[in-house]
Amino acid sequence: MVTTRGRLALGAGAAARWASRVTGRGAGAMIGGLVAMTLDPSILGQLGKGRSSVVVTGTNGKSTTTRMTAAALATMGPVATNAEGANMDAGLIAALAGTRDARLAALEVDEMHVPHVADAVDPAVIVLLNLSRDQLDRVGEINHIERTLRGGLARHPGAVIVANCDDVLMTSAAYDSPHVVWVAAGGGWANDSVSCPRSGEVIVREQNHWYSTGTDFKRPTPQWWYDDTHIHGPDGLCLPMTLALPGTVNRGNATQAIAAAVALGADPAAAVKAAESVDEVAGRYSxxxxxxxxxxxxxxxxxxxxxxxxxxxxxxxxxxxxxxxxxxxxxxxxxxxxxxxxxxxxxxxxxxxxxxxxxxxxxxxxxxxxxxxxxxxxxxxxxxxxxxxxxxxxxxxxxxxxxxxxxx
The missing domain is CATH 3.90.190.20 (Mur ligase, C-terminal domain)
Structure with missing residues (x-):
């Protein structure tokens, strides 16, 4: 239920969005969201209330995984999503305001924004893809991001965390959460996780397994994984998976997207088929x-x-x-x-x-x-x-x- 102030804020945002479009300055989603949140700082929480939301975050693959998650959720009903990748508050407000009747949402969220976005929208599922060094002059140090994520997740013990157990840092962020679905989504880049984020000791890698020498922190056993032809899930689930998008990394993204949708009640076979239909993401791969x-x-x-x-x-x-x-x-x-x-x-x-x-x-x-x-x-x-x-x-x-x- 949106308050009177919230409705006025959304109206002003819609007017700003229209002005941006007619003057040729852009699509207007960002300015519309900025105006709305300036007039009512609680508007994100109001728009998120009553929805079953999936928040997707990580250094790489957010847009692709969110697109696949939205496609898989759409097998159950209308979905609100920030398809163009505007993944901070203003973009999220615009996405949710644009699809007010959708009871489901797939939201790409910048890593540093996840804690306060989760506090606002109370997501049912949080997808943790990977953490690696981004532009240090702009983003910040990844061990700090991991600790911030870990603290944010601790405030949402009811959320299902769909975490990539091949990524040391995301595993650490999810490790203490009570409801984790572990996915072997791949971890080709290991240069930023040579030491344990919890103890500082060395991370030892043996084929697909890894463990910390300083604690009992180690790679969890995955419930979902993929190979060259199929996706594998709980209780012996095995379905063929042929993606339109290239690369092994996208098979990992798809596996996490499907696991997230299934956690919200999607039929696994329908979710796989929906992920297979995604052939481009905001111009990428086209x-x-x-x-x-x-x-x-x-x-x-x-x-x-x-x-x-x-x-x-x-x-x-x-x-x-x-x-x-x-x-x-x-x-x-x-x-x-x-x-x-x-x-x-x-x-x-x-x-x-x-x-x-x-x-x-x-x-x-x-x-x-x-x-x-x-x-x-x-x-x-x-x-x-x-x-x-x-x-x-x-x-x-x-x-x-x-x-x-x-x-x-």
Whole structure:
């Protein structure tokens, strides 16, 4: 039930959203949410009340997993979701206000915002994907984020926590919660969890298992996992799973999304089918025509994300363009470039692009990768031979290129 003040705040937000659209300044979701929360700071809680909500968080994979979760929940009824990835309070308010009659919600939430968002919307399920180093000049240190998440979860003992037991830091965040569904969703990037977040001792890894030398903290036994062809769940559940999205990492994302939906009562087979139907996420993984080229767009935002994205690049399909900017949303410190294994392309030429294409070109040079430098990303694509181009870009480079292609 929204209060009178809340209704007035939402009305003002709707007016701001309309003004933003008609003046061509943007879709208006963010400004609408900002206006509403300024006029009534309790509006997020009011909009979340009475819904069964799933909150999805982690360094990488939030948008994809939220999209799959929303699709799986939609097998049970209308779902409110922030499909465009606006994952802080204003974006959440806009998403919930836009679908007031939906009793279900799938909400992507920034890691640092989870505790107070959970306090507001009291989610039924919280999905913990992974934690790794992001842009340190913008986001903060990951052990602090883990402790903040752990403290936030402690205030919601009734929530089901769907946690990735292959990720040491997310396992630690969930470890003390009374209702955890453990999912073996993969943990390809281990460079940020070499020590135990609870004791500081060494984390020992043996094939799929890991444990801390200092405490009894170790990898829990998963209730859900996946292989190359199937998803496996509790009580012998085994269903074929063929995703439209590429990469092993997305099989892990899908497994956590399906586990979350099943925790809310979804039929497992219907949830799997819904996850299989997701073929792009806000332009990511989509293939777009550009003159004599077809372009597949992949997004990468930090070392762990770059490792996964580069593993999805099909070097046999055609040319490769890598675009890097260094704006505030990307992180202005690009020292992370040296943590990414660009040696993957040592036998395939690459076009370096973006505002910080020169920094990238230096890194590629040290990696022994043959490359050219074309700062403008559209021109970088058109410099390639006619045919298919695989593009990997960080956040603002991806957004700029998407706008240029779609409106060019």
């Amino acid at each position: 293939t777009i025509a550009l003159g004599e080229h077809t372009v597949r767009m992949l997004l990468a935002k930090n070392p762990a994300g770059w490792q996964e994205a580069l593993s999805m690049v099909d070097t046999d399909a055609g040319s490769v363009v890598i675009a890097v900017n260094g704006q505030v949303p990307d992180g202005e410190d690009l020292s992370w470039l040296w943590d990414v294994n660009f040696e993957h392309f040592v036998k395939h030429p690459v076009v370096a692009s973006g505002e910080r294409g020169t920094d990238l070109a230096v890194r590629l040079g040290y990696a022994g990768v043959e490359h050219t430098l074309v700062a403008n990303s559209v021109e970088a694509i058109t410099s390639c031979p006619p045919g298919h181009v695989e593009v990997v870009a960080n956040y603002t480079a991806f957004s700029q290129l998407s706008r240029a292609i779609n409106h060019g």
